[in-house]
Amino acid sequence: MAAILLSGNEAIARGAWEAGVAVGVAYPGTPSTETLQNLVLMEDVIAEWAPNEKVALEVAAGVSMGGRRALVTMKHVGMNVAADPLFTLAYTGVSGGLVVLVADDPGMHSSQNEQDSRNWGPFARVPVLEPSDSAEALAFTKLAFELSERFDIPVIVRSVTRISHSKGLVEVGERIEAEPKPYEKDAAKWVMMPAMARKRRLDLDERMRALTEWAESDEGPDTVHEGSTELGVVVSGVAYQYVREALPEASVYKVALGFPLAAERIKRFAASVDRIAVVEEADTYLAKSLLAMGIPVEETSLPADGELSPGKVSSAFGMGEPETRAGIEGLPPRPPLMCPGCPHRGAFYALRKARATVTGDIGCYTLAALQPLAAMDSCVCMGAGIGMAHGMALAGASTEKKPVVGVIGDSTFAHSGVTGLMHMAYNAGVGTIAILDNRITAMTGHQGNPVTGRTLSGRQNRELDLEALCAAMGIEHVTVVDPHDLAETERVVKEEVARDELSVIIMRAPCALLLKEREAVYAVNDEACTACGACIRLGCPAISSVEGGKAFIDVTLCVGCAQCVQVCRFDAIEPAGPACDIGGV
Ligand SMILES: Cc1ncc(C[n+]2csc(CCOP(=O)(O)OP(=O)(O)O)c2C)c(N)n1
Structure with missing residues (x-):
């Protein structure tokens, strides 16, 4: 066994590989994309881009029905697209293990909205595992395949940007070849028409009950960090890191299985401390669940949206100020722009x-x-x-x-x-x-x-x-x-x-x-430029306005698309140099 530095996404790919995954399929989406880009580099695995997440999950469902293990990856909004097969796959269950990585983006670094994918658990009745670092990302992915086959259910591994994109030490192991299961015709399991679906609906409840029993047992994946009995905090995923840093004295219950929750274990933890709080980002999934269990969760002033940080957590518990943005205040804003030559x-x-x-x-x-x-x-x-x-x-x-x-x-x-x-x-x-x-x-x-x-x-x-x-x-x-x-x-x-x-x-x-080569680069002829601003209005990062409003082209950025040449009515933009290699990707 060797320990290596892996991002959460790399660890999930590695975990799937070690679990003997046969096929990985995905549609890209930040912060999940690198998972499949890593998996494709590994041996004995087929990895494919799908046109969208629904197709990806359906391909994986076929792999599972065909008796092999399959991994599907997507960003949070991808699950909206894949939700149709997901809900019914909870009914059919699996043959080969079926694991779905859903990577959320609290704070919307690169997304159009903020969704908390833990909610798919109770909504679709599908188990949700939540790693809190790269090591758990690998371990929980392997566990997800085991649970999927043991309880006959697709399993979600829920990540967030900070788990997917930050690196940590991970013990890696060998690949275990999962035995393919021969396909056997079984309409009662795989053909979800009403008469069959009604039966599988009851069977699903039975499978969830068995899974909950497992979660409540000593085998269950939730863990407790024992600290002071004054304050107990219930967390899942990345929030564990923030809480351990911001509230080092507190006892912490780390939910690994976000659905179904090990309610009895959580209640026992709550009873063992004087005050009980929940720390989670973007949604109140755990807080609502604990309140429904009758646990008197304290209200905190944690923000209802966006990412957490150690500073936000400590200030919500009256232990200091939230971080300021002092390091970046006063700097000119740099809005994202299309590339030169786009x-x-x-x-x-x-x-x-x-x-x-x-x-x-x-x-x-x-x-x-x-x-x-x-x-x-x-x-x-x-x-x-x-x-x-x-x-x-x-x-x-x-x-x-x-x-x-x-x-x-x-x-x-x-x-x-x-x-x-x-x-x-x-x-x-x-x-x-x-x-x-x-x-x-x-x-x-x-x-x-x-x-x-x-x-x-x-x-x-x-x-x-x-x-x-x-x-x-x-x-x-x-x-x-x-x-x-x-x-x-x-x-x-x-x-x-x-x-x-x-x-x-x-x-x-x-x-x-x-582009591997640029056609030519262009420069502004100062004499001819009238400072009319037409080229500036193209919004090309290679063009800026200098003294007197005249245009200036940064030749190190220009790729020679010549759009600016076409909008200049004064022929003030001229070729400035020969074509050269710009080492495109
Ligand atoms: C359902 C869903 N899946 C994935 C994404 C992530 N995503 C945003 S834009 C995009 C693809 C953009 O490619 P294209 O339409 O070719 O435009 P380009 O960026 O090349 O201009 C992807 C994968 C998303 N926002 N929503």
Whole structure:
């Protein structure tokens, strides 16, 4: 056995591998993404990107039904997409162990909302294990596979950003080859039509009862750190770290199994201390559960949203001040921006010119909502840009002077945009949809997707032919344009939004980070620059405004996309140097 430094995600991948997992499948999403990116590097495992989380879970369900162990990973909102199979898989149960990693993002570092995935436990009646560090991330993933097979149930491993992305020492072990279980036809277990489902519903309660009994026994995974009897704190996951640091004297009950809770053990702990409190972030899942058990949980002034920290915990218990942001106060704000040379910039330049109301979606292009482009009007969830464009048109909000355009990236289109577009085509919707095909899932770190055809194991498979797909839906007006060509993109957008029909514009140009060479770099000719600000309004990080409002191009950032050259009416932007290798990824 050796101890190595692993992030929570690396440890989960390792734990799955040690447990003999046969297949890992996922759709990327921060903070879960690296789990599968690590698993694919390991031997004797098949790892695949799915177009979305629902498909990922269904593939894993098939692996399980086929008798092998499967891991599915996703970010918290991914579970909303995968919830449909999840709820019924609790009824069917498993054959090979089925484990779902759900990584939450309290504080929304890179998410559109804050969800507490512990709630899926009681909602779907699925056990939830919660590691509090990398070592537990590995151990609980292995345990999850055991529990899944022993209690015939999919098991959720719930992580959060701080567990998934911080590193800790982990004892790693060998892989245990899980014996494949031969598939046997069993309609009462696998065909969830009402008559069978009613029986499995009762069976599920029985399985949950057996699991609870196990959790209450000495084998149960919850642990107690014995400290002073004055204060007892109940925690789960990362909150354990904050509490041990902020309240070193307190006794701490660490919930490892977030559902079903070992209520009797928790009650015994509560009875052993004078005061009992709960520390948890983003939701009051444990506090509500303990109150329902009749435990007199103290109220604290812990924030109801966002991430906790040792400082927030100690100040809530009257032991000091919360951390200040002194280190960063006074520094200029640095809002996120699209990269220099990003093709999305050209797309939004043209959409703004067309005075379009843009129902947007999630990807790097969501940054177009910020100044100076300020060219996106909504962002709700993956795929929503298309349905909302149709809905706005139904509401009469799309006019000739202010047309509504739905905008979506290639990965997001494959994830859940296809069905929205099908809805528009089927219902004779009128409007324009722009698919920003930058040949990659850029936002989550350059994963392949069905549109690019590049798989998780690096194979180049079939590319989804967007033009043919639109044609198959009967959409007659499908135009492909290079968004770096601003005049042409502007012309196509104006033409398409004027139609009284459904049209699709595929704006296709590779992500700037895929470029291996830059065409040329550009510089501003001071004499010719009139400080009109047109190039600044593109929001390119390579261009800044210097003395007198004149533009300046940082040649170390410029990748030569030449969008600024096209918006300068005074020919003040000129080639400044030859092409060179920029070492794209
Ligand atoms: C249901 C769900 N799954 C995953 C994510 C994480 N996520 C946000 S955007 C995105 C993909 C963006 O790729 P693409 O649409 O191609 O746009 P790009 O970033 O390349 O511009 C992903 C995976 C999410 N927000 N919601």
